[in-house]
Amino acid sequence: MTTRDTxxxxxxxxxxxxxxxxxxxxxxxxxxxxxxxSIHYHFPTKTDLVIAVIRQHIDRFAALKESLADKDPITKLRGFFSIYAQLKKENKVCLVGSLATDLHTVDERIQGELKTLAGQILDWVTDILQEGQEQGIFHFDVPVRTKAILIITNMMAIVQLSRLTGDDDFKLVKYTILEELQTTH
Amino acid sequence: MTTRDTxxxxxxxxxxxxxxxxxxxxxxxxxxxxxxxSIHYHFPTKTDLVIAVIRQHIDRFAALKESLADKDPITKLRGFFSIYAQLKKENKVCLVGSLATDLHTVDERIQGELKTLAGQILDWVTDILQEGQEQGIFHFDVPVRTKAILIITNMMAIVQLSRLTGDDDFKLVKYTILEELQTTH
DNA sequence: GTCTATAGGGGGATAGAC
DNA sequence: GTCTATCCCCCTATAGAC
Incomplete structure (x- = not known):
């Protein structure tokens, strides 16, 4: 691995x-x-470094989406959840949540890049839910974009909250969302 | 107002x-x-100051709970949501979310105090949902504590995420949760 | 690409006068 | 209670040698 990547x-x-x-x-x-x-040789400023971090997330996110493109909606959603499961395993929070709380302290270029990432996440989850709903696999009564926001906020905040209430609460939330989506009401 | 309170x-x-x-x-x-x-006269260290901030939240939260004790579950839940609505109005995030993302950088005394606050919030929302379910006002299929976590995480993260996706998404989430809870499935 | 050296600023905290 | 003065450390960033 290059020093830059390290x-x-x-x-x-x-x-x-x-x-x-x-x-x-x-x-x-x-x-x-x-x-x-020496770090400044690879990334002139801290802002440049953080922007590169966000862009890497954008790229990896696109790659994950691409790799699951021909899978069923449940597999896609599990793939999305695996991002947060990995974070929880390492007791970290998600990049969007971390930088959103610090938003008023970072360069506008970082804010812009972060909005791109957040939009990308919201679009993908919305697409997954839409597809699952059309196939009769997922069941929910609210607009699909709204449902996507509800699920994303559950994931974003449970990696934060479970640092305080107990690590097991992550799996609880993950399984509950998957079950609830597939239940006919 | 005293300097300390300011x-x-x-x-x-x-x-x-x-x-x-x-x-x-x-x-x-x-x-x-x-x-x-002069600030150090009132609060010897930054840690002492932050602990006092968290304790003030614990006290105000207890006061809110007390003031709504004889109200119906919907009014109580609206009271809980009003905390986040006020935050959103000022474009802030919640104290628990803010400090949870910084958790590994703060004194253990702060971590302990924050766990107390998080536990208090979870307990109250759980009680509200339990009461609403028993009265046949709220309808949900998952354990009551789990449902409380889902709603709290929605609130915690939407004040963060809507900094990026659009401020209107806060009200969208708030109304959707209230509607969904009262819908018979 | 990585180093040494340094600039220039901001951080929390303390001592002691008033 | 608030002040001035100061300590000591950490921060991002740059210049220039190697």
Whole structure:
């Protein structure tokens, strides 16, 4: 792995573990074993680094969506949930939630990139739910975009809240959503 | 209002606006019009200040619960939602969400206090849902504590996510939850 | 690409005068 | 209770050698 990618992945980890304002070039430097000045060669500013982190998420998200394109809606939704399951396993929160709470402290370029990522997530979950509803697999009474927001907010916040109420609450939420979607009311 | 309370309320505002690691004694100093050294007279350390902020939330939450004790479950739930509606109005996020994302960067005493607040919130919403279900006003198929977690996570995260997807999404979520709870499936 | 050295600012906290 | 003065540390970022 290139040094650039090592920095990128570690920054990604740190933002989801500690938040934007708590992670420093020294954190990266110490762990990777290069000096902070060297990091600036790969990413001129902290803003540039965070933008690259978000873009990596956008790319990986698109790749996940693509890899599941011909699967059934349940498999797609499980694929979406696996992102958060991995976060929970590492006791991290999601990038969108982490940066959204810090939104008023970051560069406008970061805010713009984050809106792109959030829009992409919302669009994909909306598509999955739409497809499942049309196939008679998912059942819900509210507009599909609204249902997508409800599910995304459940995921976003349970990785945060379960840090306080108990780690098992993540699986509880995940399974409940999957069950509830497939139940005929 | 005492200087102590002024500091407390401003710190509360800043944590929900910018996050724990982004707000400084200088922010407080500049706005209030006293020097940073004077703030340490009222709160020896930043940790002490944040703990006082959380305790104020615990007290106000208990007061809200008490003031609605003899009301119907729908009124109680609307009262709970009004906390987040006020946050959304000011484009802030909730204290629990803000500090949960920064959890690994704060003192253990803060973590403990925050767990108390989260537990209190979960208990109250669980009680409200239980009462509504027993009265035949609310309808849901999952365990009552689970349903409480789903609703709380919707609220926690929609104040974050709607910073990115659009402020109107808050009301959408609020009304959808209230409608869905009262719908017979 | 990575280093040393350093600039320039901001952070929380304390001592002691008033 | 609030002030001035100060300490010491951490932060992002840059210049220039290697």
């Amino acid at each position: 920095i990128l992945n570690l920054a990604d980890h740190l933002i989801k573990d500690k938040g934007f304002n708590a992670f420093s070039f020294h954190d990266l430097s110490r762990t990777i074993g290069i000096k902070t000045a | 500091i407390l309320n401003l710190a509360d505002h800043l944590i929900k606006d910018k996050g724990f690691n982004a707000f400084s004694f200088h922010d407080l100093s500049r706005t209030i019009g006293i020097k940073t050294a």
